[in-house]
Amino acid sequence: MLKSLLHTGLIVLFLQSACISSNAFANDIRQIPIDEKVVTEHKAKINGKTIPYKATTGTQPVWDEEGHPTATLFYTYYQRTDVKDDAKRPLIISFNGGPGSASVWMHIAYTGPRVLNVDDEGYPLQPYGVKNNDSSILDIADIVYVNPVNTGYSRVLPNDEGKMPSKDEQQKMFFGVKADIKYLAEWVTTFVSRNERWRSPKYLIGESYGTARVSGLALELQNNQWMYPNGVILVSPTDLGIERNGPVKAANRLPYFAAAAWYHKALDTDLQQQDLTPILAEVEQFTLNQYLPALAKGSFIDPDEKLRIAQQVAHYSGLSLTDVLQSNLDIDTDYFWKSLLRDRKQTIGRLDSRYIGIDEKVVGASPDYNAELTSWLHSFTPAINDYLRTELNYKTDIKYNMFGPVHPWDRSGNKTGENLRLAMAQNPYLNVMIQSGYYDGATNYFDAKYTMWQLDRSGLMKDRLSFKGYRSGHMMYLRHDDLKQSNQDLRQFINSTLPTEQQAAKY
Numbered sequence: 001m002l003k004s005l006l007h008t009g010l011i012v013l014f015l016q017s018a019c020i021s022s023n024a025f026a027n028d029i030r031q032i033p034i035d036e037k038v039v040t041e042h043k044a045k046i047n048g049k050t051i052p053y054k055a056t057t058g059t060q061p062v063w064d065e066e067g068h069p070t071a072t073l074f075y076t077y078y079q080r081t082d083v084k085d086d087a088k089r090p091l092i093i094s095f096n097g098g099p100g101s102a103s104v105w106m107h108i109a110y111t112g113p114r115v116l117n118v119d120d121e122g123y124p125l126q127p128y129g130v131k132n133n134d135s136s137i138l139d140i141a142d143i144v145y146v147n148p149v150n151t152g153y154s155r156v157l158p159n160d161e162g163k164m165p166s167k168d169e170q171q172k173m174f175f176g177v178k179a180d181i182k183y184l185a186e187w188v189t190t191f192v193s194r195n196e197r198w199r200s201p202k203y204l205i206g207e208s209y210g211t212a213r214v215s216g217l218a219l220e221l222q223n224n225q226w227m228y229p230n231g232v233i234l235v236s237p238t239d240l241g242i243e244r245n246g247p248v249k250a251a252n253r254l255p256y257f258a259a260a261a262w263y264h265k266a267l268d269t270d271l272q273q274q275d276l277t278p279i280l281a282e283v284e285q286f287t288l289n290q291y292l293p294a295l296a297k298g299s300f301i302d303p304d305e306k307l308r309i310a311q312q313v314a315h316y317s318g319l320s321l322t323d324v325l326q327s328n329l330d331i332d333t334d335y336f337w338k339s340l341l342r343d344r345k346q347t348i349g350r351l352d353s354r355y356i357g358i359d360e361k362v363v364g365a366s367p368d369y370n371a372e373l374t375s376w377l378h379s380f381t382p383a384i385n386d387y388l389r390t391e392l393n394y395k396t397d398i399k400y401n402m403f404g405p406v407h408p409w410d411r412s413g414n415k416t417g418e419n420l421r422l423a424m425a426q427n428p429y430l431n432v433m434i435q436s437g438y439y440d441g442a443t444n445y446f447d448a449k450y451t452m453w454q455l456d457r458s459g460l461m462k463d464r465l466s467f468k469g470y471r472s473g474h475m476m477y478l479r480h481d482d483l484k485q486s487n488q489d490l491r492q493f494i495n496s497t498l499p500t501e502q503q504a505a506k507y
Contacts (some may be wrong), residue, residue, distance in 0.1 A: 097209030122478030152406035176410025240417030261318030353471025
């Protein structure tokens, strides 16, 4: 009865705020409710133990300064139910990236209690769906997965005159680095208040563009919401506004090239017979000490030095010496994905170069499509749509946007890396961990290391920065062995950054 009344109240609220007549509803206008939730009870087997939990799926509004709802965000919140004291239990606030991507990838493939039905390497299996995630961190922390505006079931709402904001107005409100961080900080504060989690240790985790989001949120939450996180986890991070153009951008690709070539057995025998990690250590040293200085010399490099560097780059990348020389030592990633396995008439994936594609023509400078992304959408899309409806009992006719309309995205003023550094300086409790896959060609692991090195150039906080690498790609958790290891790394990071009762936040 209560749920029925609540639902009726929400419809009334929506009719009032959007100025939509009852006749409009009679015509079956498709609209997500502004504020509702559905709660279901479950159990999961995690690390050999049975964990009872409840899942809350629903929507929570975004309000403007006058208190009018401007959007509603869809979320899924998992809370362990046999915990007596939430004040000591961590809360993980999880975002994916894009920008424009739903919070689906880490939800049903990484940290949540249910995980995608794929094979041990992450390739699609039928029947589509989810299964128990025995590696989930739900045993030690509660998790909320947040879908920013226009992703998942989250949507922009009509204004108080019943009209949708223009595209320009929507961009100013939601679709940009600064706007995104500002409204999400307000939303998170409301969520924490509603669920009485102010006393809980809090962690922000973001993947890809979501790393810029959570880096900016750390400072925004501290400075304007007075909420102080214990940790930020950056999964496959972007540049966070830390520039790495020119020679640095070109040089930083080489360790990734070596990893991808090693995986596909495209390196010379002396390298191929070694394990991956010692090769990467060798290539990283060459990159920093020889390749980067050579690129910095541009056209004024000595011809003999250029030939020597090109030979070594070819040796480490699996490309031909001709390819390297004709690229002026600066190899484009599209060309690498197209050319590495050209003799096999295959291309390799961008976000995860373990994946193989086939093109209409062997010639060309870039692949026809992203082999890894089509594979992921193959399995994620049916799984999340079925899971939300059948297991979590959230039913709607709204389309679940795997990727939503958020462009053009305003990237101006991206200082999220500097924001994260300042947040760390202000908050002695705040620690940062980076997780990257060696085969990720979009946000490569050596760029992630470079970002970590440049994040705090004073070196005064480097003991609170850590890096973890995995033998997979952008979503390293799709590979079963890395799913276990990456969750265990999260578990150790969280446990190690929880202060004792007598550990004050001070320098």
